[in-house]
Amino acid sequence: MSTITVDGVTKRFGDTVALEDVSFEIDEGEFTIVMGVSGSGKSTLLRCLSGLLEPTEGEIYIDGEPVTGTNKNVALIFQQHNLVGQMSAYANALTGSLSRCSLVESVLQLQDEEEKYRALSALETVGLVDESQKKVRQMSGGQQQRVGIARALVQEPQVMLADEPVSSLDPGSAQEVMRYLRETTAERGLTTLTSLHQVNIARKFGHRFIGLHDGQKVFDGYRDDLTIDVIDRIYGDIDTEGMFVSDAETAGESSSPDGIEADGGRR
Numbered sequence: 001m002s003t004i005t006v007d008g009v010t011k012r013f014g015d016t017v018a019l020e021d022v023s024f025e026i027d028e029g030e031f032t033i034v035m036g037v038s039g040s041g042k043s044t045l046l047r048c049l050s051g052l053l054e055p056t057e058g059e060i061y062i063d064g065e066p067v068t069g070t071n072k073n074v075a076l077i078f079q080q081h082n083l084v085g086q087m088s089a090y091a092n093a094l095t096g097s098l099s100r101c102s103l104v105e106s107v108l109q110l111q112d113e114e115e116k117y118r119a120l121s122a123l124e125t126v127g128l129v130d131e132s133q134k135k136v137r138q139m140s141g142g143q144q145q146r147v148g149i150a151r152a153l154v155q156e157p158q159v160m161l162a163d164e165p166v167s168s169l170d171p172g173s174a175q176e177v178m179r180y181l182r183e184t185t186a187e188r189g190l191t192t193l194t195s196l197h198q199v200n201i202a203r204k205f206g207h208r209f210i211g212l213h214d215g216q217k218v219f220d221g222y223r224d225d226l227t228i229d230v231i232d233r234i235y236g237d238i239d240t241e242g243m244f245v246s247d248a249e250t251a252g253e254s255s256s257p258d259g260i261e262a263d264g265g266r267r
Helices: 042-049 090-101 101-108 113-125 141-154 169-188 197-203 228-235
Strands: 004-013 016-026 031-035 057-062 074-077 159-163 191-196 208-213 216-222
Touching: 016 042, 016 057, 016 208, 016 216, 031 042, 031 074, 031 169, 031 197, 042 074, 042 159, 042 191, 074 141, 090 113, 090 141, 113 141, 113 169, 141 169, 159 169, 169 191, 169 197, 208 228, 216 228
Parallel strands: 031 191, 031 208, 074 159, 159 191
Antiparallel strands: 004 016, 004 057, 208 216
């Protein structure tokens, strides 16, 4: 497991300020959701954490080491899956081992048996081992995103980042993907940050929440602190009434990895 420190991070693209003086710390094994509307800076933050983008100002540390580029111990799940449709779920999951083998070995599936076992094990973890030979293009959006989670698990990271992993999915598929993401990262003790704009799904599956608005951190707390006033601060003038689920809809949802129940409902 890994700790994350974000210290005064600002990211500019020309005259546009995507992030402004953002700071926070994430403990080992914590499951954190970054909330905000599109354009609030969520994706920029995760790309800085993954090393795909370099902050204009400030520093990011993982286990006390500065992030200066991509890191094999940090996996990023993309919003649009980034899978190869003509390849099977198994072949896509197996590409998570690229940091440990050559591109040729990966394309020809010449990885050793241990790597192949990791791919099948990861697919089993996300409930897709029986679909392992199915071409990804024949799968639903929710299944494809679960393949993306499996691929990230094969990488064997210490930190898991997920950039709007359910934004293009229907509500049922979105909840299924979030359940697999939360459970699998808890089982493996991964420090996890996922960005979401849906308040109801965030409240149902989240433990800790960081709210961004116009690139600034406007909230950092836990579910009981996520009041309607805080939601309004994060989402501004957007009508969030339909973004909450009722207590009845969340009834029966298993507790989060840290033992805090998912309570749902508007407060």
